[in-house]
Amino acid sequence: MFDQPNCTIIPGDVPSDAGIAGAGVLLASTITAGLALSLSASMVIQEIWRPSDSRTRNLSVIRRKLLNGYSDQQIMVGIGVQSVGLVKSNTLVPYHFFLIWMLALLSMATHNAALLALVQDFKRDWVLRWLRQLLMFANLALSCVYGIYxxxxxxxxxxxxxxxxxxxxxxxxxxxxxxxxxxxTIVTIAGNCVVFGLATWYLQSRRQRFYKAVQIVGLILMSGIAIGATVRSYLLSQAFGNPDVKLSDEGEKQWSFGQLLSLLMLTLPVISAIEIMRGEIAVAPPLQDEDKQALFDTELSGNH
Structure with missing residues (x-):
């Protein structure tokens, strides 16, 4: 049974929640987003300015592995924090609820930027592609619910x-x-739906028209969303800015085990990248443009 909210007594202040707005949590989210956006930009620029031969593709294996790890981490973080926030909606105040929404927007923008750079990797396996599509839809649905709240x-x-x-x-x-x-608020909700539709088209489309232009424009748009969500979160948080609610303590400024753990989780994709450098794990190269049609032919024939 969920606790019913007490809506009759208006308290003068509320306790802080370092698990949502703590300094470590915010830093971990923004550092992950910054790394993922930088990796996405480097890969898109490489595809535009350098020919897509076997040598250049092999050089990007480590970056693709790192980016894929951060991308998966971001989409799961977005779904996870929003799900927990909805479960705790009877105890969370609008201040913490809004910060969760901003962190979810940051994770969505980071994941979509990675999608722009890794779309050929995602198209290799139709099962994994549709699984990612399902996760994107779940993130969108939760984000819309948050926007309505x-x-x-x-x-x-x-x-x-x-x-x-x-x-x-x-x-x-x-x-x-x-x-x-x-x-x-309304523009943010509508924008999320539009971005989801474009991301779905980009992920599922058989023929990529204006491929490079879509990558550049999409990367700029996702970077703008990520920067906007980050700035809004930092300005509103107790750890780095001025919250719009009176908090009874300063727990969000203090470093705890949970906040340090959030930063330590950033090292997991790096460990996988080191294993690749040492030759312990093999990663398949991305599909070339001429392989796109063959991809769908194998899907229809059952050879994945």
């Missing part, structure tokens, strides 16, 4: 010390928030 809290003027779950129990509209907040 945030929009309702602004429309109904939910006090920032009440749980976000109280938005469904308030009847009166006492909002004093400007129209820019409404427009920004």
């Amino acid at each position: 945030v929009l309702q809290s602004k429309v109904k003027g939910l006090p920032n010390t009440l749980p976000i779950g109280c938005v469904w129990k308030l009847d009166s509209t006492t909002s004093s928030v400007g129209g820019l907040d409404y427009v920004g």
Whole structure:
């Protein structure tokens, strides 16, 4: 049984939550996103400015392995933190709920940027491709639910010390928030749906038209979303900025085991890359452009 939110008493302050807005959690998310975006950009630039021969493809094996690891990590983090946040919606205040949404947007942008660079790797196996498509849809659905919660809290003027779950129990509209907040929230929800549609087309399309242009524009767009979500999170967090709610303690500024563990998790893809350098793991090269049609022929014939 989930705890029912107490929507009758408005507390003067709320406790901090280092597991959501702690310094280590925010740094781990932004460092991962920065590394993944840098790797994606380097691979896209290499494909544009250098011929796609066997030598250049072999040089990118380590970067592809690192990027694939960070990409998988980001999509799972986005789904995981949003799922936990919804389960705890009867206790989380809008401040922490909104930060989870921003971290999920950051993970979505990072994963989509990796998709632009690794699309040929993902197309090699149709099972893994559709599994990734399912994960992308789950992330989108959760993000839309979060956007609806945030929009309702602004429309109904939910006090920032009440749980976000109280938005469904308030009847009166006492909002004093400007129209820019409404427009920004709605645009974010709609933008997520548009980006998901474009990412689906890019991942599933048999013929990649304007391939390089899509990569460049998409990478710039995803980088802009990632930077915007990062700046908004840092400015709103207690660890690096000024929260819009009064917190009863400064736990989000302190370093705990959980926050250090988040940073240590960044080393897992690096270990795999070292194993590749030592020759202990073999990674197949990405598909060439001329292999695209053959890919779908093997899928139809059952030879994966």
